[in-house]
Amino acid sequence: MTMKDIPHDGPPRTDPIQSATFSNPVNAEIRRAAATGIYDIRGGGAKRRVPHFDDLLFLGASVSRYPLEGYRERCDTNVTLGTRFAKKPIELDIPITIAGMSFGALSGPAKEALGRGASAAGTSTTTGDGGMTPEERGHSTKLVYQYLPSRYGMNPDDLRKADAIEVVVGQGAKPGGGGMLLGQKISDRVAEMRNLPKGIDQRSACRHPDWTGPDDLEIKILELREITAWEKPIYVKVGGTRPYYDTALAVKAGADVVVLDGMQGGTAATQDVFIEHVGLPTLACIRPAVQALQDLGMHREVQLIVSGGIRTGADVAKAMALGADAVAIGTAALVAIGDNDPKWEEEYRKLGSTTGAYDDWHEGQDPAGITTQDPQLEARLDPVDAGRHLRNYLNVMTLEAQTIARACGHNNLRNLEPEDLCALTIEAAAMARVPLAGTDWYPGKAGF
């Protein structure tokens, strides 16, 4: 029923019109800000609709392309990371890795589950801000150790225990921003690992303390290689901002692997305004990064890992078709082990949220026991069962990607190529540099 339908005396009235600019959610946020004086902090990545892999389609085989049998014919999924300089590159069975998430942001059982699931699927997991725990080292057959601006927990012994080192320059959810872990999650153990008083709101610096710029980064990478006898692959992770130049500079600095994280990539906590308004969609990052690698003659020699909004085997295949060597998942892995599960709906509502929307990961009250340090809540997560779920999910994604690759006629996921794709929107066509569906045109293509 509209206002027009309500019986009244007098002439017809204009229907009330909600503003598209000042919508109810926008106004609610204005009122919240006015009442509290504090910006909204939350976890996760960009929630706004941005051009994404959903805006791309595979063309499949045709008269000019010969498909492979979907269930039988070989389609390899393995990938080797760190072939440029490292004496011991990482060999993964699947090109889907687990992105860096800290103990502190995540509970111990959650980290264990990620390690178990990734190991069972033949892939790597990654530490986060706060250092390496014995549990995650023990449960991860391949563990990437993040080298972050805060250097919380950083030490040469753990550096040498790692299978690879990831120098984190930025992340997609907040390129240019540091981290934060609010006091509710600074337990005794977290405080000890980070050498900070218990219960404080802990900040992680936004830039590294002992280097600035690509020339310094090159020397920093040299130092890390010398400490670890040139054994470990060294990744450089950047948020999606200037992917062409960041990739080129990371290569120049000596990276073995570039990790590129788009704005849909999650964070444990930062300002909502940062998440939604800084950085590029993942789709917009890949082709410029690949272009930089190709211009330098380094495509496939320096591997590219893409993250930010990867959910399905189709996303994996699309990222690889655009030139990535592998992908990383964070949010999707958390969902696989139980984050935002409908079985906790009643508790989400008590926290003022609902299934699928719960993002107050920084508050440490996660009903699923994943983004918390509360012993009672984290006991809800069975790391063995959760790890099994993650393994299953990774296997499904791999099978899905193989299905698509075979349909496009490829016997290796790495052989997927831009020519296998078309775009559903002009924006996606421009970003992915693949033709708009039904045409041979994309914005910026010469000759049009």
Place this chain on the structure above:
Amino acid sequence: MQTYDLESGDLRCLNASLHAQAEATNQTAWEVVNPRGSHAIAVGLDAPIEVNVKGSTGYYCAGMNKQATVHIHGSAGPGVAENMMSGTVIVDGDASQYAGATGNGGTLVIKGNASSRCGISMKGIDIVVHGDVGHMSAFMAQSGNLVVCGDAGDALGDSIYEARLFVRGSVKSLGADCVEKEMRPEHIELLRDLLARGGCDAKPEEFKRYGSARQLYNFKIDNAY
């Protein structure tokens, strides 16, 4: 005494040789000649050896040091003794930016001056600077001690946590949440030990102590203004 010439030998061989020294090694005395400002000299050591570098070094000399004593007979480039865990690093000359950054333990002695961001994000290291330190020193310093026998530049101890800062000379300005604190007897005793370890004959009573006001430890809206 083992002598390694960086003019004829390469960095990788030097560091590999130093890394190969076991806990009970007899080859405890090493000399590195012709460092010529090379980067990453003697990084990641983990044995009770003494390495004398005869000249000036580039970036990150003695980075992540454990147990070893590294003596630089010259000046040090950026990030000397960064993330040191234990042991001792001595710089006879001046040190560039980020000296002792994120250090977790051990002692860093700089007999000249230190540039900006000395002791940035320090996590337990003790740093004794005979001369001055530059701006933003002890930024986000978490724990440990920074002793400055000369003057400190702008924004000393900005966003400091629980580290203790002792300055004998002037402080151009204090950073956010860094305040002067009372010098109690236990601090005099602590400083006396630090000065002795740093080979400095200054008197503890001549210093002022600075540390965190602890007003930024939890977010308050008024801190934003």
